[in-house]
Amino acid sequence: MEFGFNYLWEERSLHSVANLTRQDGRDFFKIVDDYGIDTRITTFPLDQANEALKAFREGGAKGVSVLKMMADEADGGNTSAG
Numbered sequence: 845m846e847f848g849f850n851y852l853w854e855e856r857s858l859h860s861v862a863n864l865t866r867q868d869g870r871d872f873f874k875i876v877d878d879y880g881i882d883t884r885i886t887t888f889p890l891d892q893a894n895e896a897l898k899a900f901r902e903g904g905a906k907g908v909s910v911l912k913m914m915a916d917e918a919d920g921g922n923t924s925a926g
Contacts, residue, residue, distance in 0.1 A: 887912050 864872075876883060884907025888896040899905040 883907060885910060 886896075886899075886905060886907065887910045890911050890913055893911055896905070896909050896911060900909060
């Protein structure tokens with residue numbers, strides 16, 4: 845099977861998170877809070893992927909940007925600091 849190199853261009857990437865439990869995550873973020881580390885997450889609905897990429901390219905994305913597969917009215921593209 846031949847790999848299509850057109851998939852390598854642009855900024856397409858897929859990142860996997862390590863196999864951790866929810867409790868591992870809670871414990872980690874407690875440590876983050878204890879040390880005053882500033883985390884920033886910006887979420888974008890999937891249909892705003894181009895806007896997310898534009899923000900990244902222009903330096904407007906701070907921290908990590910996440911594309912959400914399903915709309916969540918609670919955060920709809922807002923930046924949060926943790």
